[in-house]
Amino acid sequence: MQLRHRIAPLAAAIALSVCAASVRAQTPLDPSFKFQGELRFNNVVANSPHDFIFDVFGAAAGGVSLGSNNRPNIPVARGVFTVTLSFGPSVFQGDKRWLEIRVRDTLAGGAFTTLSPRVELNAAPNALFALSIADASVTSAKILDGTVGTVDLANSSVTSGKIADGGITSADLANGSVGSAKIATDAVSSVKILDGSITAADIGPNLVSAVDGVSNDGGNIDLVAGSGVVIT
Numbered sequence: 001m002q003l004r005h006r007i008a009p010l011a012a013a014i015a016l017s018v019c020a021a022s023v024r025a026q027t028p029l030d031p032s033f034k035f036q037g038e039l040r041f042n043n044v045v046a047n048s049p050h051d052f053i054f055d056v057f058g059a060a061a062g063g064v065s066l067g068s069n070n071r072p073n074i075p076v077a078r079g080v081f082t083v084t085l086s087f088g089p090s091v092f093q094g095d096k097r098w099l100e101i102r103v104r105d106t107l108a109g110g111a112f113t114t115l116s117p118r119v120e121l122n123a124a125p126n127a128l129f130a131l132s133i134a135d136a137s138v139t140s141a142k143i144l145d146g147t148v149g150t151v152d153l154a155n156s157s158v159t160s161g162k163i164a165d166g167g168i169t170s171a172d173l174a175n176g177s178v179g180s181a182k183i184a185t186d187a188v189s190s191v192k193i194l195d196g197s198i199t200a201a202d203i204g205p206n207l208v209s210a211v212d213g214v215s216n217d218g219g220n221i222d223l224v225a226g227s228g229v230v231i232t
Contacts, residue, residue: 051074069085
């Protein structure tokens with residue numbers, strides 16, 4: 001005898017009403033959701049307990065089950081049944097999903113009948129995708145400038161290999177933030193110093209003790225001692 005059916009997903013939804021207090025308590029979101037339907041047998045509503053098997057697929061027909069829930073002895077009253085399903089957040093990652101339902105009368109037993117067509121699951125269960133972030137889904141273009149501060153970065157998480165050449169300019173450095181202890185020996189050569197950028201005020205006392213390599217090409221060279229400059 002053929003089983004005629006009509007599945008009406010009257011309430012396939014997730015209650016995401018999470019108050020601020022529960023967020024502060026870091027209570028994990030329950031990945032389950034309610035599914036309610038109407039079951040008919042030869043166009044007559046069912047009125048007895050039934051066993052159900054629910055499978056999630058990535059296509060309206062064919063394919064491989066992405067997750068399965070067995071729900072035996074579910075009450076059916078005037079055709080209406082309600083079940084709680086849970087396939088975990090990994091099943092819902094933003095792609096379309098369909099629910100395939102197999103059913104049999106609990107008291108009669110026997111083989112399960114697969115209902116057709118599959119029921120398409122809409123946005124509510126897919127909201128579980130918010131529990132996880134797919135690899136490479138968050139790019140720099142999706143991060144607002146200034147939203148990631150130093151307190152958000154683990155120690156040594158940003159190395160020189162992750163900074164593009166020229167990516168940091170003098171405007172990005174606070175006065176006094178880079179001391180001599182942070183500069184490797186011989187890391188700053190004369191080619192990296194702008195002409196005229198170092199004045200006497202930038203040279204500490206007795207730091208320059210000699211002037212070498214100065215030759216007289218026929219003109220006059222005057223060496224004048226000044227602040228921070230000692231001629232020997």
